[in-house]
Amino acid sequence: MDFSVMSDKAVLRELGSRIRQLRLNRNITQEDLADRVLLSVGTIKSLERGQGKLTTLVAVLRELDAMPGLEQLLPEPRLSPQQLLKMQGERRQRATSSKDKSQPEESEW
16 A cells, blocks of 8 residues: 555555454454553544544654655554454454453563
8 A cells, every 4th residue: 555645544544444453353352452551442443444543643644754654664464364353354443342351461562
């Protein structure tokens, strides 16, 4: 995808969509993600819609002629073959909330 030829709004929508897909691929709810990064759920929802403070990021990257680097920064999420088989080719729409929130998940960092 060539971000440099896209409008700012289109870039923001695509980035938000990729962030959402990454979250869903990891089966994390918006609420869990918000808790983990100390943001509100509304902020996460806005981010996934391509709204919010990303406008500043896109404007600066465009001015610095760094838009082609966005593909490396946030590549389009891909599902593993196992995930595709499990979902029978359908795209995931929601993450499932964990039943037992008393046990913290291990960080990927």
